[in-house]
Amino acid sequence: MTYVKAEDREPFESLLKRFKKKVQADRVLSEARRRRFFEKPSVIRKRKKAAKRRKSRKQSAKDRKAQF
Numbered sequence: 001m002t003y004v005k006a007e008d009r010e011p012f013e014s015l016l017k018r019f020k021k022k023v024q025a026d027r028v029l030s031e032a033r034r035r036r037f038f039e040k041p042s043v044i045r046k047r048k049k050a051a052k053r054r055k056s057r058k059q060s061a062k063d064r065k066a067q068f
Contacts, residue, residue: 002026 004019023029039047 002028 002019002023004015004022006015
C-alpha cells in the first residue's frame, strides 16, 4: 500500500504530486494494467521469450557498433 504523510500546512497539490510520483516509482499502475486481464501461461512465456530476443538483438547491434 502506497501512502504519503502530509507535512504541516502542505498544500494538497504538492501532496498529490508526491503521491503520484511514489505510485509511479512503486509501479502500482503498471502492475494493475498488466493484471487487468487473465493471460494464459503460454502467452506469458511467449511474451517473455520475445522480450529476451529483442533485448539480445539490441545488445548484439550495440556490440557490433562498438567494434567499428
